[in-house]
Amino acid sequence: MSSTSTTGAARAMTDPAAEAAIHAACRVLSLPTVRDQAAPIADASAKQRLSHKAFLAEVLTAECDERDARRRIRRVNEAKFPRTKHLADFDPTRLPDLPPPTLAHLAGGAWIDAGEPLVLLGDSGTGKTHLLIALGTAAAEQGRRVRYVTTATLVNELVEAADDKQLSRVIGRYARLDLLCLDELGYLTLDPRGAELLFQIITAREERASIACASNAPFSEWGATFTDPRLAAAVVDRLTFNAHIIQTGTTSYRLHTTRKKGKPTNH
Template sequence: MNATAAAPTPTAPTAPSPAVTPVSETAAEAAIAAACRSLMLPTIREQAGPLAQAAARERLTHQGYLAEVLTAECDDRDARRRIRRVKEAKFPRTKSLADFDTTAIPELPAATLAQLATGAWIDAGEPLVLLGDSGTGKTHLLIGLGTAAAEQGRRVRYVTTAALVNELAEAADAKQLSRVVARYGRLDLLCLDELGYVNLDARGAELLFQVITEREERASIACASNAPFSEWGATFTDPRLAAAVVDRLTFNAHIINTGTSSYRLRTTRSQKGAATT
């Protein structure tokens, strides 16, 4: 019996090697500069030459050199994005968590602050509420946590309650309210300061409620208030609206009481005491 010969397995055609044209160093530098401008790679344009010299000294392979220049571009791009995110947040001043004295707030141990600084609560869409008297560090914490979130690449916006209500009222008058509310809804973190400092009229309270509802259980709001929840009715005038706001801002929230002892006054006294010793 004759055995049937197995048909040969077809093989995929081998891709041709890329053609490489020898060029002078001057021509190579000009080509790199032109390509980097076209592709918007400013770091590679600046670092290609110095990194090539370093790669030659370290005897890196061509792939090793390519990895170095691409990593440099990515690192620099990340740094620029962090700076841009912080600028876009519109913080009124620079405050860092590293400068905050957690020993002054028993409810905020250093481990808890470090955990908040990771931004996991933002990823989970959880609110953060800072309650305490004036000068107890609420705004410092609000800006510090917001800055940390922005440096991690998140979209953050800081605004006082009064400024936000005014912006919403102007948008409503210009028939642009839905666009502005949607813009605030797209943020990863909204830092709302001075909640309860001024009483809102019925219209202002309803406009603010729209932003809070837009972000409910989906995107985080961090707010700071000098009034306990029981007094928020005076801010929102309508008790039912005040209750709805409290309900939305406290559900699965991180609530921190910064106390009554002025952080600013204590810091000023310690600085003066250190200066006189």
Template sequence: MNPATPPSPPPAVSRVSEAAAQAAISAACRALFLPTIRTQAAPLAAAAARERLTHQGYLAEVLTAECDDREARRRIRRAKEAKFPRAKTLEEFDTTAIPDLPPATLAHLATGAWIEAGQPLVLLGDSGTGKTHLLIGLGTAAAEQGRRVRYVSTAALVNELAEAADAKQLSRVVGRYGRLDLLCLDELGYVHLDARGAELLFQIITEREERASIACATNAPFSEWGATFTDPRLAAAVVDRLTFNAHIINTGTSSYRLRTTRARKGAAGP
């Protein structure tokens, strides 16, 4: 039996000046793409000296700082990639305005467990009742959790698919939408789709069926979706796919925007 291989000796280190050390750290961090360590190494070293941290303790601090900043940048990047039309958060939303959405339900949706399960979400209600706010807020929460999210209006998506089909790039675009963790589809039912547009949209819905979540906001009850999709059979198939194992929230008929505006004016006083 061969004897055990002896442990490798620790690497040799040489004494360098503080200026040389800082230059070496900066160069190495640029090469390794570690911007936070490059800027925080010196301040954290001073803090580590005051706290009498060990070398390993200091190393843990700088690596943790890099990881935390990288995660924060990733959340910001995911939110930008989602292409939300404006910033909306769940914290800003008044859940008391929607009886069908108790705080516990909203808190559960905010965790994104329904996205992991590939379940749909339908926000159903009149204009101004907070559907888009909820759609963007839930999408933002999902993006900040590191998920791939995209917001798009129904009309814009259908136009994009039609242009892709004309350019013989439809499969590529459908595949791109299929890889998203969450597709936020707004204004479903606001415009009537011709037969081609309805079929193109159906491809996206089918691509994601029971595998990846779609959250949609609509002002039309399911019984009226036949007016949007023109073909009753296609409308029934869309309803079936978007409601199976879905979370369906009725935002009502009372304008959330109008109530919020009046409340702000009342708080501001005469």
């Protein structure tokens, strides 16, 4: 008995039938970009006299590129940044003590792969949150799992999780992130319970996954946040070991930017 299989053999098909088959197959295989782009890419390929293999490469590459773009957007959305900030919008000349290659190096994300911390220290308005969000966005756009959260919000979430007996699940979720962006560390004094819960998050990520934090207080004043001197010392030790530390200084970046744009300021 002869085989009726068409595997490996091309079948004659009209263009409308081919388009219908492509649409049906793309729905089954979840290939929306191939479905939308197959016809125009086929027309372009015919004009350029590309081979069938080249046409196939083109449509599959288009699908991969679109998936990558969607993944980057999804990662950025999942990070829950409060506003949009990019490194291209930051003026590094406002940080004279910062070596020029530093931000470009950090944007590459090798420190995240190595599980190294990043600490941004400086007065309010000096660009800490801008850099924190911008570096977090760069990491998310590279496909990494990132989450931005203020210290107060994270501590409240941990306290509620502990009360609901969900603490292990929440700590596990934060431990699996590639980068945790922790903002406003040192702005508020934490009660002993909240400080200990935050310390659990820091410990869960120690030397395995990166934390980038921003604080308006020098390390010597972190005892006011964690109240227990030993706990404060342990937090500083974990967040500074192999860390990248950037001092943003005391000059308001926001005020300088506003004046540069020629907007009036209130005195």
